[in-house]
Amino acid sequence: MTADEAPGADMLPGLRAAVDDARAKAAATRLRKAASWEPAAVDPVARVLVDIALAHLDRPFDYAVPTAMADTAVPGARVKVRFAGQEVQGFVVERTSQTDHTGTLQPLRRVVSAEPVLAPEIAELSATLATRYAGARSDVLRLAVPPRHATAEKASSAPAPPPPAVTSGSWTEVEHAAAFLRRLAAGETPRAVWTAAPADDWPRMVAEAAATSYGAGRGVLVCVPDGRDVERVGAALTAVLGEGHHVCLTAEGGPAKRYRDFLAVVRGSRRVVVGTRSAAFAPVHDLGLVVVWDDGDDLHAEPRAPYPHTREVLLARAEQQSTAVLVGGFARTPEAQQLLASGWAHELAVPRDVLRARVRAVVVPAEDRQVGTRIPRAAYDAIRRGLELGPVLVQTPRAGYAASLACDTCRTPARCSVCTGPLAVPGPAVPPQCRWCGHVERAWACSTCGGRGLRAPVRGEARTAEELGRTFAGTTVRSSSGERVLERVGPAAAIVVATVGAEPVADEGYAAVVVLDTWLTLARDDLRAAEEALRRWLNAAALVRRGGHVVAVGDPAHPALQALVRWDPAGFARREVEERSQAHLPPAARMATVTGDLGALDDVLHLLDLPEGAEVLGPVPLDSRPPRDGHREEEHRVLLRVPRTHGAELSIALGDLQRVRSARKLDPVRIQVDPLTI
Template sequence: MTAHEAPEADMLPGLRAAVDDAKAKAAATRRRKAASWQPADTDPVARVLVDIALAHLDRPFDYAVPVAMADTAVPGARVKVRFAGQDVDGFVVERVSETDHTGPLQPLRRVVSPEPVLAPEIAELSATLARRYAGARSDVLRLAVPPRHAATEKQPSVPAPAVTPPAPRAWAEVEHADAFLRRLAAGESPRAVWSAAPADDWPAMVAEAVATTYAAGRGAVVCLPDRRDVSRVDAALSALLGEGHHVCLTAEGGPAARYRDFLAVSRGARRIVVGTRSAAFAPVHDLGLVVLWDDGDDLHAEPRAPYPHTREVLVARAEQQGTAALLGAVARTPEAQQLVGSGWAHELAVPREALRRRARVEAVPAEDRSVGTRIPRPAYDAIRRGLESGPVLVQTPRAGYAASLACDTCRAPARCTVCTGPLVVSGPTVPPQCRWCAHVEAAWACATCGGRGLRAPVRGEARTAEELGRMFTGTTVRSSSGERVVERVGSQPDIVVATVGAEPVADGGYAAVVVLDTWLSLARDDMRAAEEALRRWINAAALVRAGGHVVAVGDPAHPALQALVRWDPAGFARRESEERAQAHLPPGARMATVTGDLGALDDALHLLDLPDGAEVLGPVPVDDEHRVLLRVPWSRGTSLSLALGDLQRLRSARKLDPVRIQVDPLTI
């Protein structure tokens, strides 16, 4: 051995020891990993709803639960799983002891959070809605469960304090309301469709129904169209029950606040939820009452797939969980009337004698437009008398100054000389401008008669406020529309000009309400034009104080205006239902639309197994696509939904060009 070889020989035992030690550590690590991936001793199989919107894969899949995740992979928890070669999100919906899968199960990759955010009843509701709307459960769950906020999840939820709510008083004049509230207090599940009357404090009435349910040890969900209504019910509940008993689920608070409130409900710390569309899925413990306000508002129609309507979500939930239901509104939709007619719900309304005391409603024809005024004498007198005792509301259907222009001589529509688009005026001293290309027409002349004068056949709230300011000099005129919505006004004698849906609430109610340009609301080319017009007018009229005066300017012979004068939204809804049933339109029939390219539509119709009695209408062009309308009798609606669901799964499995399916669309 040479001098150079001696140190190397001395190092060999040390190297061998290091190698042996590394091998031992690696073997121990493999043993620990192998032990951690062993299936759990109890319920080793997790059924997971994978977050993949493919119709043919819309079902739970079985995964093995490693022993290290046995305590955290609880039903309702968020997990990561391996699916189609990638890690995807999912929810554990069930833990079971056996599986029908014949081969080895893939283990859960990890538990994202042990927080059970998907309640069993919401998982079941998602399956019900996916079947009804021919959609995917993963799409429904995106609407039901908000995104996770890890920092918020670590914070505890403080339990609600004890409270004894006062006896209901706001329902005193409503027929059968005492029986409805008694049944709520007894823990029963009555169902009612309620028509609010003029001068009703409906947020206080909703709060009393919720408080009655809450006092019986049960929870409640209240769904409203928008943030303004949520704020009103929030204030009413706080005044009745105090702070700390309910949460508001809306998007305005931000993701952290929304997830915090959601967790408070999911953990049982809060059992009263007030919110917009997504609040219908709130996992309230011991749910006893679901409340929906103004189901005719189009904000209740979800714009994302599978396009569920809040009314149908709450009706399905009430049936599934055996809860009480209260569908309230000033107007009445044919769908709500159908629930009354079928016996599913009973009617709550103020007697006719009380309605006569609440408000005086009249419809007056518009004067000749050639005189340059759109406010006839009876409406002018109503405003003048109303200003003697309080504020006056004037509702107009259009925002802005002059929403459209026409030649003052021949009444031909005023068009842009560059692109033929419609001309508009944004103020009294601003020249007309094209709505399409923004070209300013400083020296416009009519292409038909050569006239240079312009008139505004449709005037917005800004122009209306300007006209009223000239009529009633010295009176403050407020405007509420678009981005400048006024939430509330006082009791001082001001004129409030508001567009539809932007009407402020007045302290003590309005002394008078005037509804202008009713013809414009009725001119929409839509099946629900008259229904929506009455809803707009009657919602404004309901803001009047007890004994106030309501004037609607329009054709007094129109059925919608007649229903307003009689204050009979239920009768109008019955009439609409009967006429639509004769024409095979909803709610007397069930409909669905299929939209896509012509080739995709042709493939879909060949693959679709329609139920007996189905009609296929179309295709017709819609923007850059085509649409087919499917119609079946109401009794075959479930069969149509199932057939469309089968079509979605078949097309998904074959990777055909996509089509968009919408069951029971709000508009056709």
């Protein structure tokens, strides 16, 4: 049989043609791909910050920009790149025509989004903060840029209407405020520390300062401690500016809304921003004023590495971008006082005669008790008189019913018979329960004296409300704490018992404010115990109406309570700065903590090149960690202290240490520069 007679011989020319066509198409595809991976004609090199928190790799890396990505791989865009054998995300920080890399550059894998979400000033700020806090830029950028939401990215951002003309009527009684606002209106960069007075409508005052800067064509960034404060300032901005001029950056609205509001800021359609600590990184266009309210609140301290503080982030932005600064609060931190003492900022406050007319404050000893209650007679009288005029606020430091128990006979703390944990009573007519293991003690007996009676030396807000309800029969008593936080109360007579930070705002102000258990607030074993106690009391007392009465129950000789009576947070802050300066404590000194296993801390002390005048305190053991491989390990901490003038050198030394440890893959340690609590 010949070849022509073989089965399917007539199909061979068609198959050959199909194969040739397929080969031609494949070759064309390869040519197109090769052409698409050719470097871009203009600025073919992209410097990318990769999302890898390794200190020794914390720098931009150069990648080739393919022609297909030339228009989308813009500075600030999210990209995917090949790094150390895996695909990781990063941000383009710069496009350039040259590179220092001697080999062939890896190309960008793809552009995740062409939206320039990382502004140049925020990229620069990330480097400043990474150096300041001995951290990684990638960790800072996780705080600065929210996760992408593709649907929100597709929506357009409506432009804001022109700013209205605003009259700053709320600042009339504040000394030097007129000059501060006049400079804001002129587009200048004044810097001030503002001590608000009782009965001040501080959200309105912040909104008017923001409107003044906004009216001069500059952007504004306001950072407050929590979502309740964001709502209050947001409402004040709406009242002053109208709708469509500002955005509120919080996590409460969900990822889509947060990213949509963030994009409105990125695109420049909104230039007034109010939010919590993450809003400090908002890329506001033409930023002219940064405001931080209540900078002593621990919510301003970021709990994630590298642990920056909102106040320090905003001050760094003010220096970098030449903006005006307003640090405000009813209390004053030693750090804010240091800004005044150095001449970096000027003071804004009302005169003493205005303060005396606004509030009357007294401290009464806890021993002077009204029979059958834990309320001293003077506090009882203040509540009774206040109820004749409106609502009365009672602040207590603990939530719950009876947060701790002790033997009624010998005062020995009551402990669980199973795990020796502390006992507490969660509510009335409920037996004591262990706060550690949950065991119910139905037949408790004191291990010291055998007594079976229990007393509650520390009483929570629920127990306080119960006692006040019995004392002031027929009066409405409301609680605000934990998950049951009241936002506002009306002008009707009522007693509002609230924990710290959960005090609702009264529509017309409180007729009286009573602060209980001040000894408990002062009992914290912390450097800032007195400072934090005064801040909490002032924030509650400031809710009083003009001419109202404030009563604090505690030791009248304590400096923090004396500062409350005189309403003198400035004097208290000056005293704190002087005492800490003598003891070489912040803000007169710069400090850092290094926490880890003893072996890791030994490596730290061996590798760390400390600046001149540095002190090493410790190591000291911290709380035990769970057993690992049958052995219980303890974390230890080393405290490093240097004079304030050598603070930058300490940060640089700690950054170098992190890079060495990362490169050698040594056991991890946790480094915190200028920790809030010591």
